[in-house]
């Protein structure tokens with residue numbers, strides 16, 4: 001009865017983009033404009049009043065960005081999406097719809113370090129509190145839920161160590177608590193894991209990483225699963241109550257199962273302002289067209305490199321969920337069977353000095369603070385991102401002095417292995 | 427008829443086939459969803475009739491309110507019911523008494539009454555439940571894509587050139603696109619638990 005569903009790669013190439021009706025342009029045009037003319041006064045009023053679909057001003061929406069939004073929504077199985085300037089912008093826009101001063105977000109302790117900073121320090125100034133739980137101890141989430149909890153936030157594959165989160169178990173806790181589950185799917189991308197299929201209500205991305213995939217453009221995406229009932233219990237007034245900035249419309253009642261994405265756009269992006277440049281949207285869209293090809297190659301290369309490292313005499317341990325015997329290997333086979341991603345850590349027998357030496361001896365790996373590039377990347381957290389912490393704190397955050405983090409690119413794996421081998425011997 | 431998931435061609439043929447739409451439960455208040463939908467459909471050329479006994483004597487976009495379907499006094503193609511699920515059946519029963527009866531019964535987003543749907547289908551009417559005609563029009567024309575909404579369509583064909591500013595046509599070739607199964611499941615669980 002229903003139309004046959006297209007596959008992931010077809011969606012990655014086509015969703016959201018059709019030939020331009022006026023010019024016939026086949027690639028998505030970059031609408032490098034701040035604003036869009038109205039047909040007449042009534043059209044303008046309808047757009048501002050959210051009565052009509054259309055473009056007003058690029059801080060609220062842009063046709064190039066819209067193609068990116070629809071494409072990621074389709075890839076994730078969500079009802080709608082919103083593109084913003086960065087992954088961090090996505091996080092603040094999402095939580096602004098859910099949190100009031102005194103409210104709490106319950107977050108996994110294993111998060112990207114920048115997110116830990118954002119949650120701990122920046123959000124404190126808004127009066128948003130954060131409670132931390134350990135994704136390796138599901139009960140710790142259950143115990144940390146309070147009447148003030150408004151959302152649970154986890155990463156599907158967690159930065160930096162590439163650990164895999166039991167999304168379904170945490171989704172069940174969120175459902176019982178009556179709060180949405182937000183999953184940062186940056187390190188997996190929807191090619192590996194579709195959190196919505198496992199119970200996520202909202203998915204966020206740093207599109208800077210694997211979606212864009214070429215290390216050339218910052219971006220962030222928010223995907224609405226269309227699964228959460230915002231009006232229930234009146235816990236989320238931004239969605240359920242009349243909005244004074246729109247003459248009293250109620251967002252959920254008006255927009256149904258894509259209300260959250262609309263709230264993020266017309267209340268979050270419009271008022272906080274972190275709009276994505278249409279040029280960056282174009283770059284990220286182009287990246288997404290090859291996401292399935294790149295992601296598989298990233299995973300295959302990472303597995304080969306992890307296997308090589310785990311047999312290397314200078315290496316004391318490798319944390320890669322794709323290796324049999326890794327503590328996350330069962331979760332990887334359940335949630336991410338096509339591969340364990342491209343970001344992982346390993347430890348060196350030679351400790352801190354060996355880490356510093358390795359980084360300086362590598363010739364193909366770039367030493368920088370990013371992940372999800374076509375190029376292979378390396379960082380020694382203890383001497384860089386985590387250098388301000390004392391040794392005990394370094395160990396706790398997965399940045400012990402002997403730990404090195406890799407983000408494996410799509411080069412030939414033999415060359416990556418050879419480079420690591422010579423650098424470990426040097 | 428599977429009322430959990432409609433084929434795009436089914437919805438498109440309804441929206442392309444009907445000319446007059448009576449909206450039961452239309453509101454003259456310009457922040458209500460029914461007002462939004464009424465205005466949008468009127469601007470796309472449908473002959474819209476607002477039905478609401480509480481507003482007789484007023485007009486909506488120049489169209490006078492009528493108290494009931496029987497008061498319309500001429501044949502109508504589709505009835506769009508902007509009432510919640512518990513108020514659907516009487517409207518469908520009233521619609522089936524019209525002569526000629528309408529061709530389509532459409533229940534708004536959030537509204538579903540399977541018994542009423544069965545009754546209308548037994549009389550040869552087409553039924554859509556828990557959908558908004560404005561959203562469906564926007565989805566199939568791809569206008570809704572400007573809001574980042576997953577239109578669940580793909581197309582490599584050049585769409586008709588927009589008319590009147592940026593109004594896009596329903597007559598666009600499309601292929602099924604990315605699904606929203608999780609949201610459909612959540613909607614179904616919600617109707618079943620209420």
Ligand SMILES: Cc1ncc(COP(=O)(O)O)c(C=O)c1O
Nearest residue numbers: 086087088112159186206208219
């Ligand atoms: C998992 C994860 N989430 C969020 C971010 C933040 O994204 P952005 O740098 O685009 O703001 C990053 C960046 O490293 C990340 O790795």
